[in-house]
Amino acid sequence: MATQNIKLGVIGLGNIAQQHIQNVISGAVKNCKITALCARNDSGQAKELGAIHFTRYQDLIDSGEVDTVLIATPTLSHFEITKYALEKNLHVMLEKPIGLSSWEGEELVKLAPEKSQFALMLNQRTDPTFAKMKQVIESGILGEIKRTHWTMTNWFRPDIYFQVSDWRATWKGEGGGLLVNQCIHNLDIFQWVCGIPSEITAFCEFGKYHNIEVEDEVTAYLRYENKATGVFVGSTGEAPGVNRFDIIGDNGSIHFENGKLTQKLNDQSTAEFCANTDEMFGMPKVTVSDLSTDESVNQHAIIMNNFVNAIHNNEALIAPAKDGLASLDIANGILQSSWNKQTVSLPLDRAGYQALLNEKAQSSSLRKKSNAEAKVDMNASYR
Structure with a gap:
C-alpha cells in the first residue's frame, strides 16, 4: 500500500522557504504535497502548485487543508505561529532558531502534543x-x-x-x-x-x-x-x-x-x-x-524526509525541536x-x-526596509 502524502502548508515565502518548496516539487522530499501557502501578498505561486493561498497563518492552520506546517517566517513570529500550530495538533517543522530566546523555545517544547512531530531545521x-x-x-x-x-x-x-x-x-x-x-x-x-x-x-x-x-x-x-x-x-x-x-x-x-x-x-x-x-x-x-x-x-531535503518519515513511521527525528534549546x-x-x-x-x-x-x-525597533534590489544566490549563503 502506497504511503499517503502529508498535506503541507508553508508559512512564509522568503528565500529559504523557496528552497524547501523546490525540494518538495522536485521530488527530493518524498510523500509530501504542498496544499497551502501563506504570505501577506498572493504572488500566484499557490495557483501554480495547485494549492490555496492564505494571507493569515491562522486561516491556513484552521483550514483543514493541512496536517503539517513548515514555518519559515522572520524569527520575531516563530513563537506565536508555532504556538498556534501546536495547539491545533499539527506537525511542525520550524526554521531555526526555535525562538528569540531559549525561554521561548522551552515554552514551545512544553506545548508540543504527544502525537505531533515537532522538528527544527538544524540541517548541518x-x-x-x-x-x-x-x-x-x-x-x-x-x-x-x-x-x-x-x-x-x-x-x-x-x-x-x-x-x-x-x-x-x-x-x-x-x-x-x-x-x-x-x-x-x-x-x-x-x-x-x-x-x-x-x-x-x-x-x-x-x-x-x-x-x-x-x-x-x-x-x-x-x-x-x-x-x-x-x-x-x-x-x-x-x-x-x-x-x-x-x-x-x-x-x-x-x-x-x-x-x-x-x-x-x-x-x-x-x-x-x-x-x-x-x-x-x-x-x-x-x-x-x-x-x-x-x-x-541535500541537507534540507534529508531533514525534511526524516520529518515526513517520523510522521508516517515514528522514525526518530534527526533534529527534534527540543535539541534547538542547547x-x-x-x-x-x-x-x-x-x-x-x-x-x-x-x-x-x-x-x-x-x-x-x-x-x-x-528600546529597539524594526528598521525601514530599503528598496534596493538585492541579488540572491542562496547557495552562496551556506558555509
Whole structure:
C-alpha cells in the first residue's frame, strides 16, 4: 500500500522557504504535497502548485487543508505561529532558531502534543564531515576531550543583507544577530559533537562592521565539567574569513579546515607519555589520517524526509525541536556574559535572560526596509 502524502502548508515565502518548496516539487522530499501557502501578498505561486493561498497563518492552520506546517517566517513570529500550530495538533517543522530566546523555545517544547512531530531545521547535522567528527568523538578513540576551538568567521554579510529586511539584526525582530542567525548552526554542531559547556565568558562587538544594533563579532571562552576548555570565534564582518574546527583529546586530535578533515592519533596518551618519558623534549609518535569526504548531500531535503518519515513511521527525528534549546542557551549565554561582563553558568537561567532581552527589545525597533534590489544566490549563503 502506497504511503499517503502529508498535506503541507508553508508559512512564509522568503528565500529559504523557496528552497524547501523546490525540494518538495522536485521530488527530493518524498510523500509530501504542498496544499497551502501563506504570505501577506498572493504572488500566484499557490495557483501554480495547485494549492490555496492564505494571507493569515491562522486561516491556513484552521483550514483543514493541512496536517503539517513548515514555518519559515522572520524569527520575531516563530513563537506565536508555532504556538498556534501546536495547539491545533499539527506537525511542525520550524526554521531555526526555535525562538528569540531559549525561554521561548522551552515554552514551545512544553506545548508540543504527544502525537505531533515537532522538528527544527538544524540541517548541518547531516553534513558528512560533521557527522564523521561526531562519530570519531563518540568512538572514544581520541580519549577524553581536553580542548575545543572553532573559528567561524566565514559568515561575511554585506550591508545590503541587512538593509533589505526590517527585522534582521534587531533585538526586537531577531533577538540578536550573528549568534542566533548564522552561527546558530555552528553552535548546534559544536555542542552536538563536543557537549554543552558549564561556563561561558564572552566578549561581543555590537555593530562593529555594520550599521546594526546587535552583535556582528563574538569571542567566547568555554569551560566544561571535566575542566576541558574551548574557544568560539564568529564574525559577519571578515572577508574571506576562516572556518577551522579543532578538537583535542588525550590520545590525539581532529581538525577541520577548508573542507579537509584530518585525524592525528598518538601511539600513547599524552598524559601517559608526559608522566613517563625521560626525553626532555620528547613527543608521542603520531599517525596522521585524512578523513575528508567529497560526498555532497541535500541537507534540507534529508531533514525534511526524516520529518515526513517520523510522521508516517515514528522514525526518530534527526533534529527534534527540543535539541534547538542547547545552541540557543549558548548563544543567549554569550550575549548575557558580554552585557553583564561576567561569567555565565549553564544550565542557563532562561527566564533571567528573557528579562534582559525584553529590556533590549523595548528600546529597539524594526528598521525601514530599503528598496534596493538585492541579488540572491542562496547557495552562496551556506558555509
